[in-house]
Amino acid sequence: MKWNQASVLTASESVDAISNIMMESGANGVAIEDALDIVNFESDPFGELMDISTINHIQEGAKVVAYFPETIFLPEVLPSIQSRITELASFGLDIGVNDVSIEEVVESDWATAWKKYYHPVLISRYLTIVPDWQDYTPHSADEHIITLDPGMAFGTGTHPTTRLTLQALEVVLRGGETVIDVGTGSGVLSIASKYLGANEVYAYDLDEVAVRAAKENMALNPIAADVHVSANNLLEGIDIKANVIVANILADIIILMVPDAYRQLADDGYFIISGIIEDKVASVLDVVTANGFDVDQTFKQRDWYAFILTKKIEE
Numbered sequence: 102m103k104w105n106q107a108s109v110l111t112a113s114e115s116v117d118a119i120s121n122i123m124m125e126s127g128a129n130g131v132a133i134e135d136a137l138d139i140v141n142f143e144s145d146p147f148g149e150l151m152d153i154s155t156i157n158h159i160q161e162g163a164k165v166v167a168y169f170p171e172t173i174f175l176p177e178v179l180p181s182i183q184s185r186i187t188e189l190a191s192f193g194l195d196i197g198v199n200d201v202s203i204e205e206v207v208e209s210d211w212a213t214a215w216k217k218y219y220h221p222v223l224i225s226r227y228l229t230i231v232p233d234w235q236d237y238t239p240h241s242a243d244e245h246i247i248t249l250d251p252g253m254a255f256g257t258g259t260h261p262t263t264r265l266t267l268q269a270l271e272v273v274l275r276g277g278e279t280v281i282d283v284g285t286g287s288g289v290l291s292i293a294s295k296y297l298g299a300n301e302v303y304a305y306d307l308d309e310v311a312v313r314a315a316k317e318n319m320a321l322n323p324i325a326a327d328v329h330v331s332a333n334n335l336l337e338g339i340d341i342k343a344n345v346i347v348a349n350i351l352a353d354i355i356i357l358m359v360p361d362a363y364r365q366l367a368d369d370g371y372f373i374i375s376g377i378i379e380d381k382v383a384s385v386l387d388v389v390t391a392n393g394f395d396v397d398q399t400f401k402q403r404d405w406y407a408f409i410l411t412k413k414i415e416e
């Protein structure tokens with residue numbers, strides 16, 4: 102089967118939004134190449150895990166490559182894709198050079214094209230994410246291996262927002278907790294929560310593709326076989342008291358769930374929020390503090406922030 106490929110050169114912070122636009126416009130999948138991640142990988146002490154010589158990678162910014170079936174006539178949908186990408190700038194996102202190009206793909210199986218960019222991701226001393234198709238030998242007995250095939254869902258572990266969230270989970274989890282993972286994507290945060298000792302984990306996503314991918318990833322990690330994965334809009338209709346609620350979603354969406362998170366969180370619980378670009382920090386912090394939360398810890402990588410929030414103590 103032939104595929105058409107639309108590539109967009111952009112800034113790192115816009116890759117999620119542009120990927121969504123591509124999928125909503127009929128793409129069957131996207132691959133993301135981020136120059137900063139590649140620099141990180143190359144300078145990684147375990148860089149030998151990655152055969153970087155095979156990658157003809159970009160030097161700056163990021164590239165979103167979307168694969169469309171030949172039944173979609175790309176020149177027809179491209180103007181609307183282009184105008185939706187341009188619109189992102191009005192939401193405060195840096196869309197970079199925003200140059201869209203089309204080419205026919207020789208690759209017979211687009212679904213595996215992105216796999217050559219994906220290699221073991223060392224998150225911390227305790228957590229490493231390993232693609233399902235790669236062999237990996239842990240460096241120590243403490244290292245938990247999250248086996249992942251993200252498919253078309255977000256959550257490979259290479260994105261700063263996922264890394265920061267995983268690090269925040271490591272800080273708060275002690276064992277025995279009930280965790281709610283809102284916007285689970287590949288399920289990576291839920292699997293990590295189980296490795297870090299959580300008892301019950303509930304994983305939700307609005308996107309059926311993500312729900313399917315998350316369920317498949319739970320099956321790849323026996324420790325997470327009992328994670329409850331289902332489709333849901335944020336915390337709507339959820340009535341579970343949680344010790345930890347974790348959400349790595351864009352700032353404007355997190356803001357919508359803050360009152361529900363306060364209600365569902367145990368008084369001594371933690372609300373971990375991530376996916377917050379620098380420009381949005383002030384507005385998110387205004388909303389969480391107005392809704393009864395204090396900032397306990399702040400995490401930052403590049404322009405991305407994550408926060409561990411606790412409930413304000415009544416005086």
Ligand SMILES: C[S@@+](CC[C@H](N)C(=O)[O-])C[C@H]1O[C@@H](n2cnc3c(N)ncnc32)[C@H](O)[C@@H]1O
Nearest residue numbers: 255256263284285286306307308311334335349
């Ligand atoms: C940035 S990804 C995070 C994936 C994964 N948790 C991680 O940390 O890598 C955000 C996820 O939130 C999901 N999402 C977006 N809006 C949502 C909503 N209103 N309710 C539930 N999930 C949502 C998206 O489908 C996507 O899978």
